[in-house]
Amino acid sequence: xxxxxxxxxxxxxxxxxxxxxxxxxxxxxxxxxxxxxxxxxxxxxxxxxxxxxxxxxxxxxxxxxxxxxxxxxxxxxxxxxxxxxxxxxxxxxxxxxxxxxxxxxxxxxxxxxxxxxxxxxxxxxxxxxxxxxxxxxxxxxxxxxxxxxxxxxxxxxxxxxxxxxxxxxxxxxxxxxxxxxxxxxxxxxxxxxxxxxxxxxxxxxxxxxxxxxxxxxxxxxxxxxxxxxxxxxxxx
Amino acid sequence: xxxxxxxxxxxxxxxxxxxxxxxxxxxxxxxxxxxxxxxxxxxxxxxxxxxxxxxxxxxxxxxxxxxxxxxxxxxxxxxxxxxxxxxxxxxxxxxxxxxxxxxxxxxxxxxxxxxxxxxxxxxxxxxxxxxxxxxxxxxxxxxxxxxxxxxxxxxxxxxxxxxxxxxxxxxxxxxxxxxxxxxxxxxxxxxxxxxxxxxxxxxxxxxxxxxxxxxxxxxxxxxxxxxxxxxxxxxx
Numbered sequence: 307x308x309x310x311x312x313x314x315x316x317x318x319x320x321x322x323x324x325x326x327x328x329x330x331x332x333x334x335x336x337x338x339x340x341x342x343x344x345x346x347x348x349x350x351x352x353x354x355x356x357x358x359x360x361x362x363x364x365x366x367x368x369x370x371x372x373x374x375x376x377x378x379x380x381x382x383x384x385x386x387x388x389x390x391x392x393x394x395x396x397x398x399x400x401x402x403x404x405x406x407x408x409x410x411x412x413x414x415x416x417x418x419x420x421x422x423x424x425x426x427x428x429x430x431x432x433x434x435x436x437x438x439x440x441x442x443x444x445x446x447x448x449x450x451x452x453x454x455x456x457x458x459x460x461x462x463x464x465x466x467x468x469x470x471x472x473x474x475x476x477x478x479x480x481x482x483x484x485x486x487x488x489x490x491x492x493x494x495x496x497x498x499x500x501x502x503x504x505x506x507x508x509x510x511x512x513x514x515x516x517x518x519x520x521x522x523x524x525x526x527x528x529x530x531x532x533x534x535x536x537x538x539x540x541x542x
Numbered sequence: 543x544x545x546x547x548x549x550x551x552x553x554x555x556x557x558x559x560x561x562x563x564x565x566x567x568x569x570x571x572x573x574x575x576x577x578x579x580x581x582x583x584x585x586x587x588x589x590x591x592x593x594x595x596x597x598x599x600x601x602x603x604x605x606x607x608x609x610x611x612x613x614x615x616x617x618x619x620x621x622x623x624x625x626x627x628x629x630x631x632x633x634x635x636x637x638x639x640x641x642x643x644x645x646x647x648x649x650x651x652x653x654x655x656x657x658x659x660x661x662x663x664x665x666x667x668x669x670x671x672x673x674x675x676x677x678x679x680x681x682x683x684x685x686x687x688x689x690x691x692x693x694x695x696x697x698x699x700x701x702x703x704x705x706x707x708x709x710x711x712x713x714x715x716x717x718x719x720x721x722x723x724x725x726x727x728x729x730x731x732x733x734x735x736x737x738x739x740x741x742x743x744x745x746x747x748x749x750x751x752x753x754x755x756x757x758x759x760x761x762x763x764x765x766x767x768x769x770x771x772x773x774x775x776x777x778x
Contacts, residue, residue: 538775
């Protein structure tokens with residue numbers, strides 16, 4: 307936790323804050339902070355800044371905070387991600403959030419097991435928690451916008467064309483012949499398929515909608531590795 | 543598992559192979575393979591190719607294999623990595639292996655907790671298993687060379703200069719002023735610090751040895767995210 311993420315409910319008055327539960331225990335036990343110590347803070351959805359610890363009890367920490375600095379800029383990137391295996395979804399969304407992705411759309415695909423959508427590990431609460439972890443890690447305060455597209459065809463036919471307006475549309479595919487572009491600066495939508503890749507019908511539909519496919523070479527990467535490596539390749 | 547990794551002990555005769563234990567259970571229960579099914583195979587340290595399942599029993603799978611294709615090329619990259627927290631070391635080494643890193647050197651640093659080096663999670667067996675997972679994922683057969691440098695100063699003064707000979711030396715550091723290079727093609731040594739970064743003394747020593755520092759921007763990334771994103775940025 308490189309940033310203590312605050313919500314309006316944590317504020318007692320103007321600059322006086324009190325956190326309890328998990329965050330307090332983390333400050334006390336992991337960071338081993340003491341009264342007087344500084345701590346980087348941020349308001350969820352708002353500015354970042356510094357806090358100073360004014361009191362520590364068994365399960366609560368009080369701080370005085372000054373929040374006057376905007377969070378780091380987001381990448382102008384929409385990540386269109388075939389729903390990963392539930393255990394990997396959490397880490398993948400955390401990593402995408404760390405890296406500054408603006409919007410994440412979880413997409414169905416022939417090779418996404420139907421049971422994945424029912425898993426509690428990919429419900430709103432779990433994925434919200436994963437993205438919060440990503441913000442706390444990277445010093446950000448703005449959650450990515452998270453959407454779900456459980457119908458592949460209606461999404462690609464009805465919603466994708468409008469989403470692509472004004473954006474470079476890219477599709478990472480192991481068996482594409484093209485190499486990856488670099489130094490993308492404008493708005494971009496990046497599609498990453500499931501383990502095993504999109505099926506040929508899906509590839510055709512995505513390309514027909516305007517996505518250009520590219521390959522990262524012959525290695526098949528885990529989705530969490532692929533997301534970080536491709537974003538590094540395209541944006542960093 | 544995208545590649546069934548074989549060792550010489552698995553061979554009954556020329557092209558006849560029998561695997562048991564974890565690998566057999568994975569083929570039977572996860573891949574749900576049947577007699578006659580094809581399976582991508584590779585010999586640890588050798589060629590890759592195809593196998594065909596000839597027999598399945600409760601806990602063993604027999605195959606006939608043809609191994610005639612070299613594994614994917616490695617990246618000409620030595621990763622000099624401050625020893626991560628043990629829980630993250632496994633995932634970080636697996637990801638580095640997936641991406642094709644040739645050599646990984648685990649380095650001590652002021653901000654590496656002394657207890658990390660004693661953890662069973664970073665012993666030879668655990669890290670070997672993590673790298674094997676990376677090979678099975680990415681379809682590779684060549685393990686990265688793994689070294690440990692438990693003394694920062696002797697390593698940087700006595701071993702690093704020779705290691706850097708003929709290589710571009712880079713150091714990812716959150717607070718550097720320089721931006722990352724791209725499209726590295728020659729041999730490279732890349733240093734990535736601990737959570738919290740190398741301390742100023744360590745930075746000075748690494749830069750004096752010939753590493754050029756660069757930043758990925760204001761976000762502080764988890765080491766596993768950083769490794770994948772930086773390798774993507776530099777090499778893919």
